[in-house]
Amino acid sequence: MALIIQKYGGTSVATIDKIKHVAKKVVETKKAGNDLIVVVSAMAGETDRLIELAHQIVARPDEREYDVMVSTGEQVSIALLSMAIQDLGCKAVSFLGFQIKIVTNSDFSKARILNIDSEKITNELRNGSIIVIAGFQGIDEQGNITTLGRGGSDTTAVAVAAALKADVCEIYTDVEGVYTTDPTICANARKLERISYDEMLEMASLGAKVLHTRSVEFAKKYSVPIHVRYTFSQNTGTLVTKEDEIMEKVIVSGVTYNKDEAKITIVKVPDKPGIASKIFKPISEANINVDMVIQNVSEDGFTDVTFTVSKSECKKALEVIKGVVQEIGAADVRYDKDIVKVSIVGVGMRSHAGVAAKMFTVLADEGINIMMISTSEIKISCVINAKYTELAVRVLHDAFELGEHMVSEE
Ligand code: ADP
Ligand code: ASP
Ligand code: MG
Secondary structure (H helix, E strand, O other): OOEEEEEEOHHHHOOHHHHHHHHHHHHHHHHOOOEEEEEEOOOOOHHHHHHHHHHHHOOOOOHHHHHHHHOHHHHHHHHHHHHHHHHOOOOEEEEOHHHHOEEEOOOOOOOOEEEEOHHHHHHHHHOOOEEEEEOOEEEEOOOOEEEOOOOOHHHHHHHHHHHOOOOEEEEEEOOOOOEOOOOOOOOOOOEOOEEEHHHHHHHHHOOOOOOOHHHHHHHHHOOOOEEEEEOOOOOOOEEEEOHHHOOOOOOOOEEEEEOOEEEEEEEEEEOOOOHHHHHHHHHHHOOOOEEEEEEOOOEOOEEEEEEEEEHHHHHHHHHHHHHHHHHHOOOEEEEEOOEEEEEEEOHHHHHOOOHHHHHHHHHHHOOOOOOEEEEEOOEEEEEEEHHHHHHHHHHHHHHOOOOOOOOOOO
């Protein structure tokens, strides 16, 4: 008997008919002789609706109350799915995060899971029930409700799989698997049979929202096999697994884009020791994540410092920076939300030169200006104007021969 975790995303439970379809799939898996835990997101659009409601009250809602609010979408979907499963003659019981003690830290709206009470879940499984768990939410050590960040239900699923040493964590979504790039914006994106944890981690953190980044971190740390697949077919999807289990060797395995970042520039910063720390310490103390940072060559003892933060934290970052600008004697602060970070990812880059140059040339040939660049061993990212997103993704996808009809490089 296998222990299977299945996670269904918002589009998979968007309507009552879809919930009934999911219930059928769940019951089939149970009847095939498996133990089953199901993690569910809120119905499609519901979390957006809740966030919008909060913002109708205030621009920057209290962080604790925000999480109390946005976690409620999942309460509806777990109960509906449990009812639908029961209606098909199987035992099902739903739980919110706090009921099975998904303990997180207190970073509201981006909390990290610290512990899960696996005993409680195991007891319910012994009972013969299908367990239906609310994704995206937890409870901190003080008893406050927390949420894990947009798309966080994937992380709930993989964390539960890790805690219970499940055989597989199946992530059911609205596409057939993980593709070489977002299939909704690139028609010849190719579905990958397998992808390594490291590549998936980069792709997720660089914007491929098919999996929440933290879910891949958990999967890698605890060797949880993830199977990403389509809710409305029986087809095999993509297996996210260890690198040595992957046959296909390519230099670049995917192209991603992330429109969720904003660029902030501090103009005419005095170029002297300690300045970077004066800028970034208060930002980190405000718990704002900084992604890319560049500093211009100094002219007459002054330089510009540019960095990116998530769009949702841009306002907060600007407030923090206002004070710093005066303190360090900089001239001005500017921001730009109309940007996108386009990236290419592949473990094969470790051993191949010239990949970055090719990326820059491909963008230049389309007249696309690169504002910022960052690289790591297995990725190269460029910040460009958001209006070029689709064009950039397509030309890079073609240039690195990732499409459906292309042959991979050895
Ligand atoms: P769910 O609601 O099931 O969690 P998401 O919307 O979070 O689904 O993630 C699925 C979406 O991820 C797809 O509809 C697709 O547009 C997007 N996506 C972005 N990059 C990729 C990629 N490389 N492969 C597959 N899907 C991707
Ligand atoms: N409902 C949450 C969201 O929309 C979590 C998730 O779907 O994974 O972000
Ligand atoms: Mg998702």
